[in-house]
Amino acid sequence: MQQANGRPADAKLGPPPPFVLPLLDSTSEEMPVYSPQEIEKKWQAHWKTHQTFKAYNHSSKPKYYVLDMFPYPSGAGLHVGHPLGYIASDIVARYQRLQGRNVLHPMGFDSFGLPAEQYAIQTGQHPAVTTEQNIETYIRQLQQLGFSYDWSREVRTSDPQYYKWTQWIFLQLFNSWYNLDTDRAEHIRTLQEKFAASGSAGVRAAGEAEDRHDFSAGQWQLMGEKQKLAAILPYRLAYQQDTYVNWCAGLGTVLSNDEVKDGLSERGGYPVERRLMPQWNLRITAYADRLLQGLNTLDWPDAVKEMQRNWIGKSIGAEVTFPVQGHAGADIKVYTTRVDTIYGATFLVLAPEHELVDTLTAPGQRAAVDEYIAATKRRSERDRMSDVKHVSGVFTGAYAANPVDGAPVPIWLADYVLAGYGTGAVMAVPSGDQRDYLFAQHFDLPIPAISDAQKDLDQQADPTKEGRYINSGIVNGMGYKEATATLIAFLEEKALGKGKVNFRLRDAIFGRQRYWGEPIPVYYKDGTAYGVAEADLPLVLPEIDEYKPTEHGEPPLGRATDWKYRGQHEFELSTMPGWAGSSWYYLRYMDPENADRFVGEEAEKYWGQVDLYMGGAEHATGHLLYSRFWYLFLKDLGLVTGTEPFQKLINQGMILGVSEKILRLGHVLPASTSEAATNETKAILDAPFTKLKFSSMELPLELPTKNVFVSQDISDRFRSTPGVSEGTLTALHVDISQVDSNKLDLNKYSASHPDLKNAVFVCAGGYWQNGSFTKFPFGGSDVFLTASDVEKMSKSKYNVVNPDVLIDKFGADALRLYEMFLGPLEQFKPWNTNGITGVGSFLKKFWRLFHPEDGALAVTDEPATPAELKTLHRVIQKVAHDIDKFSFNTSVSTFMIAVNELTALGTHKRAVLEPLTLLLSPFAPHLAEELWAELGHAPGSISEAAYPEFREEFLVEANVTYPVAINGKVRDQRQFAATATAAEIETAIRESDFLTRFGEGKAVKKVVVVPGRMVNVVV
RNA sequence: GCCGGAGUGGUGGAAUGGUAUACACGAGGGACUUAAAAUCCCUUGCCUUCACGGGCUUACGGGUUCGAGUCCCGUCUCCGGUACCA
Known part of the structure; x- marks a missing residue:
């Protein structure tokens, strides 16, 4: 009755249970308290020696595969x-x-990578050595967080026993081609059989035809080995080709598109330029459509699926041929998604790199064209990015014929057309495409309307598909669908075009000119590439003297002496990119010891797909796409049995750091770097601030230094003060350990910056210099304030919070709970260490349910009361539900509420605490193991127990308190029996004094009763 | 521009269309203490009122509904991704 509305708070009004002593001696030393440091070490050691979390490849239980990136x-x-x-x-x-x-x-561990190599270049330390040290640190840190990993299955991508199989998979790609007739990868053998039977004409293979040549079956028979291999190479799924690459001189290597951000390398931020180089590529484009379709079957965040869709970039359109006038046989193929607009195509635009440019340029335009091409090459990728709006181009002097009506169409060059997409040429329809519109406007080309629905063509292009076509020959008066079908049929009949699907996805460049990666298992005989025999794997990374390129500009592997295949053939010198080893590691975990196969057949079949994959969203288009590609390939070869590698994906959000910055008053420096300007800069920097204008007051200060810092609370007064100080404010990061609630500890700061002797720190009421404070005449605060900013955690921003320190102080269980408690898993959120005390005291309260004042275990075998059972079963229900939804923050809250309730109830009963310990064990495993053992169970056995069963009946109350509202506004609380029907409640409300008290005398229009929830009276 | 996601107290955040602000931090007050730490208790969205109470509030403006933080339409802001992709 007291707990009619489920508020056990009432209980604290009653007398305390007899065995709880009043809080008199809480500081007594002999009271053993919750000591996470001891408990956690003990159980981590126990789990390690007993291999508690070892997984077995045979079990009668259903399997579940949880993977972290x-x-x-x-x-x-x-x-x-x-x-x-x-x-x-x-x-x-x-x-x-x-x-x-x-x-x-x-x-x-993904243990190959650039940082270790950069460090090796600087220090001469072998990357394997530093990598090993780093891994040890990681393992120590991961173990002290109490994760239930099966460490016996650990893999490292830089381990030869692991990369042996990475190389092996590469060889399978090298020995495969993609047959469009069967829509899957096949061994290169079947390609050779086709060549032998019917020549190149009998083959439909994925990939561009550029390097492929036509030959008959007879010609194939006559070829030597070298010629045959050369003919096959452009069909392989791992192939070598001259490719435009993202060359990063700063890193001395090429990068893939997803490793380049805004024209700079993602790692290190060095400039990246386009360069044509011979490269190993993987033919991921063969899988473009399957990678796209497969997304529909995955339980992944929509954002990631959408990113992959965009990255794959499927577009449905047509390829149309425009014959060039006066150049027989010179045809320009364009790709368009709007063939319906072809009558509006008033010019063609080719990429400056287009192969026909040289042929069709008219003599009169030769100089202008050459200059434009040269200018394009000079422009770095970065310039082009930052200069998107600017229109540029040049007329070639040549004309093509519009294939539908033969109208002459001038041919232009412009760098907005990309050589690598579609055919490297577009038909420009200025009335329907804004980019073409701007181009036409800039060069004064006509912009004819093609649809009666187009509007405002004097302002901008209108890409509408509505309306009827006008000025459009054979499709005049038709709608979009009909016109498209009519035109494609027309073009196909004349062999001047066909429907075509295009993908934005490019083949993946697979070589890096670096040392610390898997050697590509290829050697060269007479200039022809051969795969290393499987029996010779792994091809082990050779030792070299220095980790730099050779003098001749060869990759570091060129330094290896006597490194030849079987003592005679040169090896490929580039290594694999970082994503090679990570594209299949989840398979190796299934069977990490297998010496005969990358994963044993049975193990692969048993574990199947990853049930839950947890990792960062930054891998959306890189790792996750490459892994899917390799999986589909392995499936084609019959080596794996599922359809996709990762069924469910969760992206955890990033935890951001809170940086602290101080503002330095600086001079306005000349932007130029010329010598004169440099001298000027020096002069400015050496000059003192003679006067410091502060608010409207000019201070009588001579500040003999260039290091003048300004407290954040008064910074605005300087920002807007023109002239006097010549000042601008620049923000410098300060180590967060030197700041407390935005207050900078000047002693600590000065101690860590000996170079800033004599620096001046201006506060609202005076300034600090060398430890002494000089007051301003008008008075004010002497506190120097920093500005806070939420940014990524990184060493360079001095805002890193180390988990080791928190574990020392609060324990791993508290850290685990707190990280979950911060908020929804998938959201980005700032870290604030202060809040951790909340979960810390929760754990202590939990402990005290078992160990009240005298410290001994005080758990009793008394039967639980209805109130206690209600609390327990609410937790059982809520936590299971939360875990299914990955809503761990609300689970932690639920535990806190339950412990608060049970503390108020004075509960020390096994019947409640034992199941509660089980519920908590996934979150705070050390504490749970300790209490579980104290409750008399075998040590370390909590993970083998069964999850408590939820029983609805304990939540049912005899009475329900209904909020009663008028027009949605709650006015009163009324109790009714849980079994009362809506009609009964309505009658009771109508007959009660509720309306006279709150109804303001209005007539009741309607009474809404939601059984178990609420009542709303409409007047 | 396009594609995702998010806007709720001083802060992190909670809320199957049904009592908005749970839980926690911070802050304020108190107890214990020589003192501090630790611990415990109370208060804490905003406005108004001596008080009882009343009014307002989930970025902003509309709508649907007996009832909207939640659903629909429009606008703004922030974060992430992506972009001369024809």
Whole structure:
């Protein structure tokens, strides 16, 4: 009755249970308290020695595979942002074990990569050595967080026993081609059979035809080995070709498109330029459509699926041939998605790199064209990015004929047309395409309307598909669909065009001119590439003297001495990109010891797909796409049995750091870097601030230094003060350990910056210099304030929070809970260490349910009361529901509420606490193991227990308190029996004093009763 | 521009269309203490009122509904991705 509305708070009004002593001696030393440091070390050691979390490839239980994206072991170790996803996946892994599943939860390292190599170049240390050290740090940090990984399955991509199989998969790609007739990859043998039977004409293979030549079956028979291999090479799924690449001179290597951001390398931020180089490529484009279709079957975040769709970039259109006038046989193929607008095509635009440019340029335009091409080459990718709006182009002097009506169409060049997409040429329809419109406007070309629905053509292009076509020959008066079909039929009949699907996706460049990666298992005999025999794998990375390119500009592997295949043939010198090893590691975890196969057949079949993949959204178009590609390829070869590698994907959001910055008053420096300007800069920097204008007051200050810092609260007064200080404010990062609630600790700061002796720190009421404070005449604060900013955590921003420190102080269980408690898993959120005390005291309260004042275990075998059972079963229900939704923050809240309620109820009963311990164990595993053992269970056995069963009947109350509202506004609370029907409640309300009290005398129009929830009276 | 996502107290955030602000931090007050830490208790969205109470509030403007933080339409802001893709 007291708890009619489920508020056990009432209980605290009653007398305390007899065995709870009043809070008199809470500081007494002998009281053993919750000591996470001891408990956590103990159980981590226990799990390790007993291999508690070892997964077995044979089990009668259903399997569950929880995977974390494995880390690159950087030298900086983990910060508090890194474990977020690992904690969440560990909760799921532990929860699934309680649900009776055989759980595979592995961890490993993506241990090839650029940072270790850069460090090697600087220090001469072998990257393997630093990588090994970094991995040890990572393992230590991961273990002290209490993750339930099966460490016996750990893989490292730089381990020869692992990369042996990465190389092996490469060889399978090298030995395969993609047959469009069967729509799958096949061994190169079937290609040779086709060549032998019917020559190149009998083959429909994925990929561009550029390097492929036509030959008959007879010609094939006459070819020597070298010629045959040369003919096959452009069909392979791993092939070598001169390719425009993103060359990054700063890193000395090529990068893939997803490693380039805004014209700069993602790692290091060096400029990237386009360059034509012979490269190994993987023919991912063969899988474009399957990669696209497969997305529909995946339980992934929509954002990631959408990114992959955009990256693949399927477009449905037509390829149309425009014959060039006066150049017989010179045809320009354009790709268009709007063939219906072809009568509006008033000019063609080719990419400056287009192969016909040279042929068709008229003598009179030769000089202008050459100059334009040269200018285009000079422009770096970055310039082109930052200069999108600017229209440029040049007329070639040549004309093509519009294939539908023969009208002459001038041919232009412009760098807005990309050589690598479609055919490298477009038909420009200025009335329907804004880019073409701007071009036509700029060069004064006609912009004829083609549809009666187009509007405002004097302002902008109108790409509408509505209306009827005008000025459009054979499609005049038709609608969009009819016109498109009519035109394609017309063009196909004349052999001047055909419907075509295009993809934005490019083949993946697969070589890096670097040392610390998997050697590509290829050697050259007479200039022809051969795959290394499988029996000779792994092709081990050779030792070299320095990790730099050779003098001749060859990759570092060119330094290896006597490194020849079988003692005689040169090896390929580039290594694989970072994503090679990570494209299949999840398969190796299934069977990491297998020496005969990349994964054993049975193991692969048993574990199948990854059930839950946890990782960052930054891998949306790189790793996740490449992994799917390799999986589909392996499937074509019959080596894996599923359809997709990762069924469910969760992106954990990033935890951001809160940076602290101080503002330095600086001079306005000349932008130019000329010598005169440099001298001027020096002069300015050396000059003191003679006067500091501050608000409207001019201070009588001579500041003999260039290091004048301004407190954040008064910074605005300087920003808007023209002239006097010649000042601008620049923000400098300050280590967050030197700041407390935006207050800068000047002693700490000065101690860490000996170079800033004599620096002046201006506050609202005076300034600090060398430890002493000089007041301004008008008075004010002497506190120097910083400005806070939420940014990515990184060493360079001095805002990194180290988990080790927090674990020392609060314990891993508290850190795990707190990271989950911060907010929804998938959201980006700033880190604030202060809040961790909240989960810390929650754990202590939980502990005290078992160990009240005297410290001894005080759990009783008394039967639980209805109120206690209600609390327990609400938790059972809510937490299971939350874990299914990956809503861990609300689970933590639920635990807190339950512990608050049980503390108020004075509960110390096994019947409640034992199941509650199980519920908490995925979140705070160390504490749970400790209490579980204290409750008399075998040590370490909590993960083998069964999840408590939810029983609805404990939540049912005899009475329900209804909020009663008038017109949606709650006015009163009324109690009714839980079994009362809507009609009964309505009658009771109508007959009660409710309306006289709150109804303002109005007539009741309607009474809405939602049984169990609320009542609303409409007047 | 296009594609995602998000706007709720001082802060992190909660809320199957049904009592908005749970839980936690911070802040304020109190107890214990020589003092501090730790611990415990109380208060804490905003406005108004001595008080009881009343009014307002989920970025903004409309709409649907007995009832909207939640659904629909429009606008704004922020974050992420992507872009001369024909």
